[in-house]
Amino acid sequence: MIDLRSDTLTKPTPEMLAAMAAAEVGDEQYREDPTVNELQRRMAELLGHEAALFVPTATMANQIALRAQTTPGAKLLAEERTHVMVYELGGPAIHSGLVMQARPGDAGRLTPEQIEQEPELGRGGIVVLENTHRSSGGRIWPVEDFRAAVDAVHDRGAKLHLDGARLFNASVGAGLEPSDWARHADSVTICFSKGLCCPLGAVVVGTAEMIEGKGWESKFLFGGAMRQAGVLAAAALYALDNLVDRLAEDHERARRIDSDAETNFVAFEDAPGLQERLRQRGMLVGNLRPGWLRAVTYNGITDDDADAAAAILEAERVAA
Ligand SMILES: Cc1ncc(COP(=O)(O)O)c(C=O)c1O
Numbered sequence: 001m002i003d004l005r006s007d008t009l010t011k012p013t014p015e016m017l018a019a020m021a022a023a024e025v026g027d028e029q030y031r032e033d034p035t036v037n038e039l040q041r042r043m044a045e046l047l048g049h050e051a052a053l054f055v056p057t058a059t060m061a062n063q064i065a066l067r068a069q070t071t072p073g074a075k076l077l078a079e080e081r082t083h084v085m086v087y088e089l090g091g092p093a094i095h096s097g098l099v100m101q102a103r104p105g106d107a108g109r110l111t112p113e114q115i116e117q118e119p120e121l122g123r124g125g126i127v128v129l130e131n132t133h134r135s136s137g138g139r140i141w142p143v144e145d146f147r148a149a150v151d152a153v154h155d156r157g158a159k160l161h162l163d164g165a166r167l168f169n170a171s172v173g174a175g176l177e178p179s180d181w182a183r184h185a186d187s188v189t190i191c192f193s194k195g196l197c198c199p200l201g202a203v204v205v206g207t208a209e210m211i212e213g214k215g216w217e218s219k220f221l222f223g224g225a226m227r228q229a230g231v232l233a234a235a236a237l238y239a240l241d242n243l244v245d246r247l248a249e250d251h252e253r254a255r256r257i258d259s260d261a262e263t264n265f266v267a268f269e270d271a272p273g274l275q276e277r278l279r280q281r282g283m284l285v286g287n288l289r290p291g292w293l294r295a296v297t298y299n300g301i302t303d304d305d306a307d308a309a310a311a312i313l314e315a316e317r318v319a320a
């Protein structure tokens with residue numbers, strides 16, 4: 001069975017497990033875990049921000065960023081199929097008291113005009129942009145468009161959070177640095193447990209004041225600090241050093257399935273019973289958005305798997 005449901009299916013590599021076993025650790029809440037400290041330092045530097053906070057999931061990183069930069073009653077604006085709108089179960093309203101406003105966007109992008117015209121998005125409000133954008137099929141924000149959207153947000157006096165769960169896919173796909181997008185945002189989420197193969201882990205970056213203040217406060221409110229989390233930070237550091245460049249292979253394999261793929265997602269239209277018929281032919285796919293499915297490549301999916309998946313999809317098309 002070729003399992004292309006999600007890049008969250010990646011497993012730590014043997015070398016990553018060795019790095020985890022060798023990690024120097026301490027109590028993270030006391031700020032005494034040297035490996036967590038090193039990961040946070042590196043991520044802040046890499047993304048062009050002052051400070052970072054290591055947390056278990058990208059969902060938690062997003063929720064911390066939102067709570068840390070807003071007050072209850074403020075508006076959250078995002079494209080209607082961003083993760084934070086669709087898959088975080090109203091978290092911004094529940095945890096931070098935000099009024100959640102979703103707007104449609106092409107390839108998951110909000111335009112400067114949409115941001116300029118959004119009622120009640122003033123000082124205190126926050127906008128979330130997602131790169132790559134999951135539900136449009138792993139699409140990459142063109143830097144110029146991103147910059148224009150961020151400028152529009154700042155002109156309104158609002159904050160900009162970048163959900164960069166797959167920002168490394170965007171940077172490898174576009175041949176740019178992650179900071180080319182990240183440095184313009186007020187806060188950024190990065191996830192290590194997708195294409196980067198870690199068992200879990202994410203960071204949120206921002207100003208030192210935000211991370212040290214409401215960032216840590218929110219981390220405690222959402223479950224508390226961790227202890228010897230260096231075993232996990234070591235996996236992330238290993239991934240940063242060894243597994244970022246190979247994301248290009250995932251993108252190449254996605255393009256073996258569909259030449260339109262920008263990163264590691266292949267998007268295709270759903271049809272009644274299609275997922276089950278694909279399963280019977282030996283291929284598992286996931287949901288992308290209503291009416292659309294996804295096939296996602298990741299470490300462990302080979303050229304042969306990609307070619308077989310392409311052949312299965314073609315056989316289905318012919319049969320349909
Ligand atoms: C764009 C985006 N943001 C955030 C998340 C949340 O990640 P996690 O499952 O680590 O909470 C995901 C997960 O798929 C995602 O696709």
